[in-house]
Amino acid sequence: MQTSFTIDSVRAPDAAIVRHRREGAWRTGSFLDDLWTWRDRTPDAPAIVAYRSGGERVRLSYAEYADRVDRFAAGLAGLGAGPGTVVALQLPNWWEANALLLAAFRVGAVVAPLVPTLSARETERILHRVGAAICVIPDEWDGTDYAARLAEMAPRLPRLRHRVVLGEPRRPGEVGFTDHFVRPNRRPKPSEAGADPDRAAVVLFTSGTTGAPKGAVHSLNTVYALAAEYVRVWRFGPADSFYTPHWSLHLAGMVTGGIYALLAGGTAVLTDAWAPGTAATVLATEAVTYLGAAPVFLTALMAELRLRGRTLPSLRTVCTFGTTVPPQLVTEVAETLGVTLGTAWGMTEAGYLFTRPDDPAGWAARSIGRPNTGTEIQLRTMEDQLGHLVIRGAGVCLATLDRDRDTIDLVGGDWYETGDLAVPDGRGGVRLMGRLADRIGDGFMVPATDVEAALRGHPAVSDVALVGVPGPGGVEQVCAVIVPDGKPPELDELRAYLTGLGMTEWYQPTRSVIRMHLPYNASGKVNKAVLRADVTTG
DSSP, X not given: OEEESOGGGOXXXXXXXXXXXXXXXXXXXXXXXXXXXXXXXXXXXXEEEEEOTTSOEEEEEHXXXXXXXXXXXXXXXXTXXXXXXXXXXXXXXXXXXXXXXXXXXXXXXXXXEOOTTSOHHHHHHHHHHHTOSEEEEESSBTTBOHHHHHHHHGGGOTTOOEEEEESOOOSTTEEEHIIIIISSOOOOOGGGOOOOTTBEEEEEEEOOTTSOOEEEEEEHHHHHHHHHHHHHHTTOOTTOEXXXXXXTTSHHHHXXXXXHHHHHTOEEEEESSOOHHHHHHHHHHTTOOEEEOOHHHHHHHHHHHHHHTOOOTTOOEEEEESSOOOHHHHHHHHHHHSSOEEEEEEOSSSEEEEOOTTSOTTGGGTOOBEEOTTEEEEEEEOTTSOEEEEEEETTSOSEEEETTSSEEEEOTTOXXXXXXXXXXXXSSSEEEEEEOTTOBOSSSOBOHHHHHHXXXXXXXXXXXXXXXXXXXXXXXXXXXXXXXXXXXOOHHHHHHXXXXXXXXXXXXXXXXXXXXXXXXXXXXXXXXXXXXXXXXXX
């Protein structure tokens, strides 16, 4: 159901609240209650250990973590944040990102997390779409001057009231994070504790199954449904520590790199930049017990460990997600780490399926697992006899919003189209068999229609379609199939053109092929299944 744009007004239907609470998939409390529980029960236990690229290591106990969340909540309230306010966070995997997320929930604001690798172009469009009133950024990080680019776009963002900078404020209108959030000894008033677990709390952007960028509006309970059963089934507790290389301000990293630890009373271990060598050292130093990562990260880590001739004896649970699992990765993890690789499936809009401890060895290569409590799946038959995976229930977002239109689509308990093809696995779960035509990417989905539209503006491109094709190490490549207008363009030329338009680097094709025409069907659409098969078989 489509309505006019108001993110903060979205709330789960009463019938869904009653049903999912009765099932145990949702609850009356929130992640703030988990934080306060561990603050009172184990105040000195480590909540977060965070490493920064410059060598800094920060350790926060649960008492310190709760204190920072309260301070940051007071800082946000001092800037006018509360119910109805959208707070955007664009930060690397710093501990402040985790604390600010909870602080925004504390004052009842809606959070719009943005991964730091988004370009200025995509960042501005999302900030405009969600109507962010506050945006928190680094001053500079990894060669990007975030403060400068936000200042440049601010005049085009009429609802943006405050630009908060982690670092030294250098421009008029910037709010210094240290002066406003860290130094003042403030606490939020009781009336500011506004975390309704069934109301819209976070809007996470993905390109979706059609390639058109969209925001998934989640409540605290829909996110809870993605994490709580996994923590229970795998018996995580205060002795566990959790690491993922994924961004903590995207759903996969948010859940595996923060919420698992919060639910279990364990430790979230963070690094702000991915490097296999750094990860191997941190995993060993911190005696990490849980590792969650997409296959591309695990493959690189296994190679690093083999090069070093070492294992990670503390690891007891390793899980991969985001795509199908190469069988050789299952073997490598077993041989290198001595544990059985598990897998989990989810998307920004919906989830969660995962393999269990009682599944057969090597099951991750043959299944993405079974659904959580409160989640239902169906396989709807398609022309090729595969099933189109659809999902509904406790882990599905409350609504979606198109990045470029001022409307919001309420999910309302309906079946959600995942864009994946699957077959039954024989144990109540499913095995992925591929994707619908224009869903591309490992971990993050590439907005195919956006990229295609941009490429069609290149003078040497007559027509174009993007498809995902297998690449080295099981990593899906973004392949641009080009019908040239004159001399065929080179890949580097296409990427330079997109960069000149301000397009995010990981949206761009990593492979290109030339064809004299594209296979259109009777509806006037490119048949990407045929095109992908053509490119794959070469």
